[in-house]
Amino acid sequence: MFTEFKFLSTVLLVACCSLSYADTEYQTLGKPAQHLTKQAQWNLTITPEGKNLPEGHGSAEQGAKIFALKCAACHGPAGIGASAEPLIGEVGSLTSEYPEKTINSYWPYATTLFDYIRRAMPIDAPFSLSANEVYALCAYILSQDGIINATQELNANNLPQVLMPNKEGFVAIYPEENQ
Amino acid sequence: MTKPSANRRQFLQKAAFGSAFAGTFSLPVWAAQDIPGLPESMQKPGENFTNYGQPSTHEQQVIRWVSANPAAPGNGVSWTPLHDLQGTITPNGLHYERHHNGVPQIDPNQHLLLIDGLVDKPLSFDVASLLRYPMISRICFIECGGNSNSGWRRNPIQSKVGYAHGLVSSAEWTGIPLKLLLQEAGIKTDAKWVIAEGADGAALNISIPLEKLLDDALLALYQNGERLRPENGYPMRLVLPGWEGILNVKWLRQLRLTQTPAMSRDETSQYTELQADGKARQFTFIMEAKSLITSPSLGMVLPDNPGIYQISGLAWSGRGKIARVEISADGGESWLDAELHGPILDCSFTRFSLPWHWQGDYAVLQSRATDETGYVQPTREALVANRGRHGFFHYNAIVSWEITEEGDINHVYGI
Numbered sequence: 001m002f003t004e005f006k007f008l009s010t011v012l013l014v015a016c017c018s019l020s021y022a023d024t025e026y027q028t029l030g031k032p033a034q035h036l037t038k039q040a041q042w043n044l045t046i047t048p049e050g051k052n053l054p055e056g057h058g059s060a061e062q063g064a065k066i067f068a069l070k071c072a073a074c075h076g077p078a079g080i081g082a083s084a085e086p087l088i089g090e091v092g093s094l095t096s097e098y099p100e101k102t103i104n105s106y107w108p109y110a111t112t113l114f115d116y117i118r119r120a121m122p123i124d125a126p127f128s129l130s131a132n133e134v135y136a137l138c139a140y141i142l143s144q145d146g147i148i149n150a151t152q153e154l155n156a157n158n159l160p161q162v163l164m165p166n167k168e169g170f171v172a173i174y175p176e177e178n179q
Numbered sequence: 180m181t182k183p184s185a186n187r188r189q190f191l192q193k194a195a196f197g198s199a200f201a202g203t204f205s206l207p208v209w210a211a212q213d214i215p216g217l218p219e220s221m222q223k224p225g226e227n228f229t230n231y232g233q234p235s236t237h238e239q240q241v242i243r244w245v246s247a248n249p250a251a252p253g254n255g256v257s258w259t260p261l262h263d264l265q266g267t268i269t270p271n272g273l274h275y276e277r278h279h280n281g282v283p284q285i286d287p288n289q290h291l292l293l294i295d296g297l298v299d300k301p302l303s304f305d306v307a308s309l310l311r312y313p314m315i316s317r318i319c320f321i322e323c324g325g326n327s328n329s330g331w332r333r334n335p336i337q338s339k340v341g342y343a344h345g346l347v348s349s350a351e352w353t354g355i356p357l358k359l360l361l362q363e364a365g366i367k368t369d370a371k372w373v374i375a376e377g378a379d380g381a382a383l384n385i386s387i388p389l390e391k392l393l394d395d396a397l398l399a400l401y402q403n404g405e406r407l408r409p410e411n412g413y414p415m416r417l418v419l420p421g422w423e424g425i426l427n428v429k430w431l432r433q434l435r436l437t438q439t440p441a442m443s444r445d446e447t448s449q450y451t452e453l454q455a456d457g458k459a460r461q462f463t464f465i466m467e468a469k470s471l472i473t474s475p476s477l478g479m480v481l482p483d484n485p486g487i488y489q490i491s492g493l494a495w496s497g498r499g500k501i502a503r504v505e506i507s508a509d510g511g512e513s514w515l516d517a518e519l520h521g522p523i524l525d526c527s528f529t530r531f532s533l534p535w536h537w538q539g540d541y542a543v544l545q546s547r548a549t550d551e552t553g554y555v556q557p558t559r560e561a562l563v564a565n566r567g568r569h570g571f572f573h574y575n576a577i578v579s580w581e582i583t584e585e586g587d588i589n590h591v592y593g594i
Contacts, residue, residue, distance in 0.1 A: 026313050028363045030294070030302030037295040042433060045374050045384050045441045074250050083250045085448075095457040099569050101448065106459075109442050116444040119382035123251045123280055126380050170451060174388060174462035 046115040050160030053114060056131030057155040060148075063140025066133050070122045079141065084123075088144045091165050104145040108170055110162035113138050135159070243273055244342045253281025253380065256323070258345035261473050261493065267520075267528035268318070269348035271403050276410050277323050277346065279381035279445075283430055287414040290378065292360075292398070296435035299365025306414050309400065312355040317397070319526045320495045322347035322466045323424040324450045324572040330559065331568050335579075335590040340476040343590075344578070347495070349528040352418045354399035357392045361434075366393075370436040374443075375417060378432040386440035387419070387426050391464070395420050398431070421497030421526035422464045423572075425450050452570035460570070466497035468556050469575040470504050470531070470548035481586035484539040490517070491532045496550035501529040503549040508535065510543035510579060510594035511558065517546070542582040543594050559592055 036042050043052045068077070071087075079088030080102065090100035099105075103113060117134050120126050129137070139154045148154070148162055234241065241263040247255025257276040259269055269275075276282075287306040295301035326346035329336040336343055370389055377383040387396075397418040400406060407413040412429030419426050425445055440446060440462075452460040472492040475481060481488060494501045500523050505514035517531040531546070548556045557565070559576035566573075581591040 026359070027311065029308035029311060030304050030360070030363050031308075033293055033295060033301040033303040036291075036293055036303060037301045042293055042295065044376065044382060045435065045443065047437075047439070048442050083248060094453060095455070099453060099457075101453065103448070106453075107444075107448050109447065112442055112444055112447055115384075115441075116448075119384070120280065120380075120444075123254060123380075126280065126382065169457065170447070170459050170461040172462050173460050174464055 044115070044119055046111045048109045048111050048160065050111055050156060053111070053156035053159060054131040055156060056135050057153045058132045058134070058136025058139055059153045060136070060139040060143040060150050062132075063136035063138070063143075066129075066137055067140050070129075071137070074123070079144065087141055091145050094166065094169065103141055104147055104165065106166050106169070108164055108167045110138060110142060110147075110164055111160055113141065114159060241273070243276065244345075251280070253278055256325075256346055258342045259348045260339070261341035261345045261347075261471065262339045262476050262478065263341065264473075265491070265530075267349055267493070267530050268403065269350055271350070271405065271408050271411070274348040274350060274402070274408070274411055275321075275323065275346045277325075277424060278410070279379070279383055281380050282410045283379045284409060285378060285414060285430060290414050290432070292415060292431060293433045294360060294364045294436075295433070296374075296437055297367040297370035298361075298436055299367065302360075302364045304360065306400075309355060309398070309415065312359060314353050314355055314400070315397070316351050316353040316401075317395075317418075317420065318349065318351045318524055319418065319420040320347055320349045320466075320528055321418070321424050321427050322469075322495075322497075324463075324466075326424075327469075327574040327576075327578075328571050330574040330576055330578075331563075331571060333568075335592050337477060337590055339478045340471055340473050340578075344471050346424070349495075350402050351404065352397055352399040353401035353404075354397040354415070354418065357396040357398050357417070357434075358394075360398065361389075361392060361436075366436065369438055372437045372440050374433075374435045374437055374441045375426075375428040375431060376433040376435075377412075377428050378430040383425075383428060383445065384441060384443045385426060385428060385445050386437075386443065387417075388464075389436065391419055391422065392434075419464075421466060421499075423450065423466060426464065450572055452566065452572050454570065455567035460566075463573055466495075467573065467575045468494070468496035468498065468501070468548045468550040468554050470494035470501075470546040470556055471578050472506070472544055472546050472580060475544070475582070475588055476580055477588050477590050479588055481537060481582065481588075484537070484584075484586055486537055488535050488537055489532055490535045490544065490546075491530065492517075492546050494519075494529045494531055494546070494548040495527060496548065496552075496554065497526055498550050498552045498554060499525050500551045501531075501548055502551045502553075504529070504531040505547045505549075506531075506533050506535075507545045507547070508542045511545055511547075511577070512594075514547065537582070539584060541584055543591060544580045544582060545577050547577055 046052045074084035076082030080086040086102045090102050090105045093099045135154045142148045143150045243257035245257045259275045292304045323346035327344045372386045399418040416429040474491045494504045504517045506517050507514045517533040520530040562576040579591045581589040
């Protein structure tokens with residue numbers, strides 16, 4: 001027993017005192033995550049092509065009721081002129097002396113509207129609206145400036161087709177001036 | 180049997196300790212009575228140790244100025260009090276904030292970072308694993324794209340310099356070069372953009388060119404030596420030196436590699452600059468060179484007329500190092516070079532100074548920065564002529580402080 005203990009302690013002593021550089025600088029510790037990439041919670045971003053839009057549908061008529069209940073307090077009953085960002089109206093105002101960057105006057109893609117409402121609105125309860133409610137709000141807001149017909153229902157197929165008035169209004173500075 | 184003897188030993192130690200102290204204290208207490216004017220702090224023991232230090236109670240006016248939406252108090256900003264600070268590092272409790280829906284309280288044991296999209300193998304990383312990666316530290320500023328936006332107004336705002344220009348701060352950030360994590364996942368050749376998403380109540384998402392993340396971006400875990408503050412992204416955030424604050428995503432939960440940008444709200448509706456012709460500049464990532472005189476500045480008074488004053492300020496550029504800062508006391512008619520205080524680092528605050536003999540005349544103080552690429556900070560006139568008045572973001576014009584003959588200081592737009 002004694003000899004064995006002495007042997008072990010010698011080995012330990014050698015192991016403790018010897019320092020060598022690691023063969024590779026660090027150990028890769030990422031865990032395979034194929035199973036996560038399909039989950040809804042990791043697919044929140046909706047692209048202009050409509051990728052990740054959920055199933056569902058909604059109309060302006062339904063949206064008007066939701067807007068009055070959940071949006072008007074901050075955005076105003078008409079969607080403009082209150083404490084939060086202006087949403088509706090002022091299409092064509094961008095070159096005027098007092099331009100208003102509303103959704104309908106400024107945003108280049110309608111898909112962004114779904115993306116943003118779902119993830120961030122109402123501000124006191126993000127992710128609380130159903131897909132149908134978000135489609136309905138999109139339909140209501142867009143129909144207020146005639147961007148879509150007041151009777152048109154929006155869904156995953158036709159939301160990306162909506163042509164926003166200011167779609168061509170942006171000049172990409174990156175990468176040209178960034179080099 | 181052991182108890183009584185232990186007690187006895189303690190008693191003896193106490194007795195010895197007590198008598199020793201009695202001996203050393205008796206002399207100075209007696210002696211102090213004979214030294215007129217001795218500060219009170221020298222005549223008694225001070226406060227106890229603290230687990231986490233706080234500023235002096237006499238410095239409680241040095242605060243971030245919070246400006247938030249009353250209806251949604253988590254949506255707003257807080258400004259760094261640049262006028263009360265010196266040097267080039269912002270204390271962590273005073274780093275500016277921009278939150279879109281409050282500060283999330285995240286348990287690091289529950290938090291994951293997912294890297295997926297156009298990669299060979301999607302990977303998730305927990306915090307404990309990330310803390311084992313090799314890290315680097317770098318000092319850089321982070322500036323909100325909306326900093327100084329009151330400059331676009333027709334009339335100069337009369338706010339202290341930090342409360343008009345303090346959506347910029349500087350820290351030493353320590354973390355993992357993002358390149359390591361992206362390479363571990365394996366980057367597919369068609370990947371061009373990365374959509375970053377935060378785990379806050381705004382689930383903030385924004386697109387970043389992959390090449391920036393491969394260049395000098397950090398996954399920051401530490402800020403000025405300590406783990407990130409919750410308001411600065413705990414447990415992890417992006418730091419993209421020199422690039423607009425919004426891209427330095429806090430509470431980072433996902434990096435998805437894509438071919439094209441997401442066109443999210445914060446890269447279309449916001450953080451784009453509407454110009455006079457109705458077209459908006461988009462993906463304006465770099466924060467251009469800028470400088471400010473922090474002292475003397477609005478809210479201060481020059482007490483001696485005439486008198487000598489140390490003009491001091493900050494300059495920085497998202498394109499690299501500051502090469503030169505010039506100062507004018509006549510609203511830009513004539514300029515003198517200020518001294519630059521080293522170290523002068525890429526994308527970092529550079530402190531400049533110049534001793535000024537004020538003769539009591541009306542003066543307009545200005546500073547003008549030039550960076551190593553030769554870019555010169557524009558006058559307000561030139562910036563407005565170039566960009567119009569409705570861009571809101573990326574205001575970097577020369578700032579002018581009017582010194583009246585009484586020594587009062589006002590914000591003006593030039594002589």
